Structure formats: C-alpha cells, structure tokens
Amino acid sequence: MGKYIVKSLLQMVPVLFLISAIVFVLVHVTGDPVNLMLPETATEEDRAVLSKALGLDRPLYIQFGLFLYNAVQGDFGHSFHYGQSALPLVLERLPASFQLAGAGMLIATLLAIPLGIISALKRNTYLDLFISGLSALGKGMPNFWTGIMLILLFSVILGIFPVSGKGGPEHLVLPAITLGAGIAAQMTRLIRASMLEILNQEYIRTARSKGLLETIVIFKHALRNGLIPVVTIMGLQFTSLIGGTLVTETVFSWPGLGQLLVSAVNTHDMSIVQAAVFVIAIIVLAVNLLTDIVYRYLDPRIKYS
Structure with a gap:
C-alpha cells in the first residue's frame, strides 16, 4: 500500500x-x-x-x-x-465550499443508505416503486431549479430559512439539501442494485441459516460489501461538489470557491482562475487516492501493485 x-x-x-x-x-x-x-x-x-x-x-x-x-x-x-x-484568496474561500460540500454529502448519505436498503429488501413492492420513482425525480432535477424551488417554499412562503448568505446553521440547510438531493438519488439506486446482488450470495444465506438476526446480516455482512461501489460514487461526487458548487453558491450567495471562480471568470481574472482550478485538481486527486485506500479497508482482498 x-x-x-x-x-x-x-x-x-x-x-x-x-x-x-x-x-x-x-x-x-x-x-x-x-x-x-x-x-x-x-x-x-x-x-x-x-x-x-x-x-x-x-x-x-x-x-x-x-x-x-x-x-x-x-x-x-x-x-x-x-x-x-x-x-491566499482561494484558500480563504475553500473552507466554506468544504462546509457546503460536506453537509451536502452528509445529507445524501443519510438519505441514500436507508432508502437503498429498504428498496432492496422490499423489491418490486409499492414502496420499492415509490423510492425508485423518487430517485429518478431527484436525479432529473437540476440544482439551480431545486435551489430556487426550496427558496420559494421555505424562505419566501414559509419563512423558515434565510434566502441566502452565510451565517448560522440555518443558512446551510437549503444549499446543502440542493446539493445532496441529486447525489442521494444516484446513491440510492446504486445501493439498491448492490444490495440486491449481495443478498443473493451464498454467504448471506449461510448467515441466515445460522439464525443470525436480520439486522446483523444486513448491516454487518451485506452492507459492508455493498458499500464498495458506493464509495466510488461518494469519492467522485464529493470532488464534483467542491468544483461544481458554482451554481448552488451563486443561487444562495454562498461565499465559497465556486462563487469566487464564477466572479473571476466574468472579470477575466486569470490569477484567480488558475489558482482555483489548480487547488480543485489537487483536491480531486487526493480524494481519488483516499477512495482507493478506503477500498482496501472495506475489502482486504483488494490488492494494489
């Protein structure tokens, strides 16, 4: 390694x-x-x-x-x-983008794992069809449209969350949901497909025949192996969140790297563009390497030569 x-x-x-x-x-x-x-x-x-x-x-x-x-x-x-x-200006904006991307990934993970498992366990039922339809809807909605709809509903009509800006935790909710919705949809479908394949494996039937609790079979034996392809998506999507928050940060006036990059492109500020892209490239490469290391942890059979 x-x-x-x-x-x-x-x-x-x-x-x-x-x-x-x-x-x-x-x-x-x-x-x-x-x-x-x-x-x-x-x-x-x-x-x-x-x-x-x-x-x-x-x-x-x-x-x-x-x-x-x-x-x-x-x-x-x-x-x-x-x-x-x-x-220094790029690095100053980076923590805000990390905060937004991390919150979006957390929301996506908390939604996708239980929904994917339930959809696999309730295969071909109305609940499975509902979750699959919800995933397709979430995947098809553009980020800018989702963000605008959330602002209209929860900020303008209900007045629960602020419209834009960065402040307390309440400012993070809507942009994080906007980022996490599409990723959650993709991860849910992937977890469902991965769990369906693993639940038919011989070692799962053996674990059940030994009288193990269904929760132990699902979460200890099936889910760990089922997360291997999901880790790939999480690694790729997190890097895309860092570099692809341009639309979301613009919609919510979130002072992160994405908004800075958009402003630099509009003003043709070459120094900012070059520094921002260079930093994003390093983050992408580092996360890809970290993803490979997590593979090794989840499945010790994976060898790197």
Missing part, C-alpha cells in the same frame, strides 16, 4: 502539469484582460504599459514557463480585481 501511495503521488505531477497547461491556454484565448482592466477611454500607450507590467507582451510559452515557475512556489499571481495574491 505504501508503494502504491508513493506511486500515485508521483503520478499527480504530470496530471497537474497537463491541467495547468490546459487552463492557461483557455484563459489566454478567451480574451485580453487588459481590455477589462482599463476603461474604454484608455489609449494604446496605456494598454501597452499595462500589458508589459503584467508580462502579457511576452510570447505565450515564456508566460507559461514563468507561470509554472511561480506556481511551484505557491505564487499564482496578483488578482487585479481583489487587489491581493490569488492563492
């Missing part, structure tokens, strides 16, 4: 390099930031001076080389929109 972890960490280097190159090129081909930073009345001389100050007058490969050299040292440049270094 130790060798596998070291090998995985080394493999992150070319992946991060490739991601940085793609983001760098895309940011530069989408427009000239000098035009956004200067007023329309600026002269060509003003544009040339600012372009030289930002290093944009150099060839693209030299700009990219300087970007990599500075990025290795944790310097992604200076945000002209916020007037400070890009990386």
Whole structure:
C-alpha cells in the first residue's frame, strides 16, 4: 500500500502539469484582460504599459514557463480585481465550499443508505416503486431549479430559512439539501442494485441459516460489501461538489470557491482562475487516492501493485 501511495503521488505531477497547461491556454484565448482592466477611454500607450507590467507582451510559452515557475512556489499571481495574491484568496474561500460540500454529502448519505436498503429488501413492492420513482425525480432535477424551488417554499412562503448568505446553521440547510438531493438519488439506486446482488450470495444465506438476526446480516455482512461501489460514487461526487458548487453558491450567495471562480471568470481574472482550478485538481486527486485506500479497508482482498 505504501508503494502504491508513493506511486500515485508521483503520478499527480504530470496530471497537474497537463491541467495547468490546459487552463492557461483557455484563459489566454478567451480574451485580453487588459481590455477589462482599463476603461474604454484608455489609449494604446496605456494598454501597452499595462500589458508589459503584467508580462502579457511576452510570447505565450515564456508566460507559461514563468507561470509554472511561480506556481511551484505557491505564487499564482496578483488578482487585479481583489487587489491581493490569488492563492491566499482561494484558500480563504475553500473552507466554506468544504462546509457546503460536506453537509451536502452528509445529507445524501443519510438519505441514500436507508432508502437503498429498504428498496432492496422490499423489491418490486409499492414502496420499492415509490423510492425508485423518487430517485429518478431527484436525479432529473437540476440544482439551480431545486435551489430556487426550496427558496420559494421555505424562505419566501414559509419563512423558515434565510434566502441566502452565510451565517448560522440555518443558512446551510437549503444549499446543502440542493446539493445532496441529486447525489442521494444516484446513491440510492446504486445501493439498491448492490444490495440486491449481495443478498443473493451464498454467504448471506449461510448467515441466515445460522439464525443470525436480520439486522446483523444486513448491516454487518451485506452492507459492508455493498458499500464498495458506493464509495466510488461518494469519492467522485464529493470532488464534483467542491468544483461544481458554482451554481448552488451563486443561487444562495454562498461565499465559497465556486462563487469566487464564477466572479473571476466574468472579470477575466486569470490569477484567480488558475489558482482555483489548480487547488480543485489537487483536491480531486487526493480524494481519488483516499477512495482507493478506503477500498482496501472495506475489502482486504483488494490488492494494489
């Protein structure tokens, strides 16, 4: 396992390099930031001076080389929109996104595991059909629509939760439900399919024939093995939550990394975009590695070579 972890960490280097190159090129081909930073009345001389100050007058490969050299040292440049270094600003917003993503994943897990187990145990009954229909509905609803509907119902009509912003726990409820609903739907269907397959295995019938309590059979023997494919979804979905909270954070004005990235794209703030994507890439790679380690814990038969 130790060798596998070291090998995985080394493999992150070319992946991060490739991601940085793609983001760098895309940011530069989408427009000239000098035009956004200067007023329309600026002269060509003003544009040339600012372009030289930002290093944009150099060839693209030299700009990219300087970007990599500075990025290795944790310097992604200076945000002209916020007037400070890009990386500290990104890291400052990251805890809010982690809080939102963690709450969304917690809600998804608390909903999906019992619903998936019940749906598998009550296969082809009206309860199973109801849960399956609910899962399909939850999977088909876009996040922005779910968020708006929750705001209209629980904030505007009932006045239970605040409309937007970040404050106490009550501010977290609606955006977390918005994020967790779609993931819960997907996880419920996966847990149901996994449990149906495992409940027909020979060792489950043997455990039942020994007179073990049904709860022990389900939660100790069946659920642990049934969670292996679910861990994959949880790992992938958590990373997508970190990078994909843009819509939800915008709808609820949640001051996280997603809202910062949207603002940076709109203002063409290259330093913020590059730093945010780089940090998100590291998180994705780290969570994928952690997922592999959890696999090994859930099923010791899994070997990494």
